[in-house]
Amino acid sequence: MRRALALIVLSIAVLVVDLRTDALDPLRSSIMRAAYPLLWVAEQPAHTHRFFEFLALRADELDAYEQLQRTHLRLLGRVQRIEALEAENRRLRALLSSTDVLEARALVAEVLAASQDPYQQRLTLNRGSLHGVYRGQAVIDARGVLGQIVQVHRQTASALLITDPDHGIPVEVNRTGLQTIAVGRGDGQALSLPYLPGNADIQVDDLLVSSSLGGRFPSGYPVARVLELRYEPGDSFMEAIALPEARVNQSRQVLLLWNDDARPASNDDATTNPSTKPVNSAEDAGAPAPPPAENASGDATEDGAPAGDSP
Structure with a gap:
């Protein structure tokens, strides 16, 4: 009990002295230097967690970038195909329009x-x-x-x-x-x-x-x-x-x-x-072809010879 009371009184005295004077600054600096390795070790789990989060985010970004690249290449291919189709469409329109006036099949x-x-x-x-x-x-x-x-x-x-x-x-x-x-x-x-x-x-x-x-x-x-x-x-x-x-x-x-x-x-x-x-x-x-010959009934034969029984 006495020890606890003594520690309380000592703590209050240190706080009063620290608030009113700078006498404890060297002591504080020494304690901080001594405790820095412990603080560094204590912060490593958080740093490690953030590092892995960064790696995961980086991997996601790389995947997204590669996906965008693939999409970009596909779109470029489609654009080229569309240009080819447009050129073909123009040629077909020109072909079809060439018969519009004459209305030919x-x-x-x-x-x-x-x-x-x-x-x-x-x-x-x-x-x-x-x-x-x-x-x-x-x-x-x-x-x-x-x-x-x-x-x-x-x-x-x-x-x-x-x-x-x-x-x-x-x-x-x-x-x-x-x-x-x-x-x-x-x-x-x-x-x-x-x-x-x-x-x-x-x-x-x-x-x-x-x-x-x-x-x-x-x-x-x-x-x-x-x-x-x-x-x-x-x-x-x-x-x-x-x-x-x-x-x-x-x-x-x-x-x-x-x-x-x-x-x-x-x-x-x-x-x-x-x-x-x-x-x-x-x-x-x-040049006009010779007219086909006609048989007695007036019908033309295919080769111009008179129709009838073959010899």
Whole structure:
């Protein structure tokens, strides 16, 4: 009891002295220096806890950052895809709008492959007889006539480009109405008009449009624009060189046109006789065929021979 009372009295005396004087400051400093290791040890659990919280937060932030990076890359990929789709949509709109005025029946087709043979310029399309495609069908892009179908299979078809040397298309000069034949030069870039009279009314930069002669191509579609006229004095004919309006070997989508005035060729013929060539002469382009013969009842036979029993 006495010890406790003595300690209480001593504590009160120390407090009074500490409040009124600075005599105990050296003692306080010594005690604090001696107790600092104990204080440091006592604070370590809290520091350790905060350190692990920081590590956990850092890991969460890193995960969130990586997630944002992945999301950013996915969004960039979508943006690029959207840009590609927008470009494709513009091309498709241009293709479809190219037939708005003429109100022609058309089918969009994708170009699967382009022939690399300079002597045989063809496109492979992802449409075939299953989609109603027929041999001789006109193929265009957003700018003009590309060619025509020469082979048809069930789900694919082959189109011969107008620049192929085996291709010919009846055209007319848009300015004057002069009609002639444009054939491919085989260089993949130009067409030739070799059947022009020496006094033909044709000029450089004249637009050539498709003609309905022969009933294969619908009329009025841009084909080419005259680049050069070649005429030797004294010759009866002159030649015109024209550049196609269509983007030959540059189109990803094309249009297949139905010509109501044309009789579709047999697709079986297209697959069994792939060497059949398109229009490439004035006779093929529009020369009238001889009228079929008639039997006694006035009915025409298929080959012009009189109907009756075969011998």
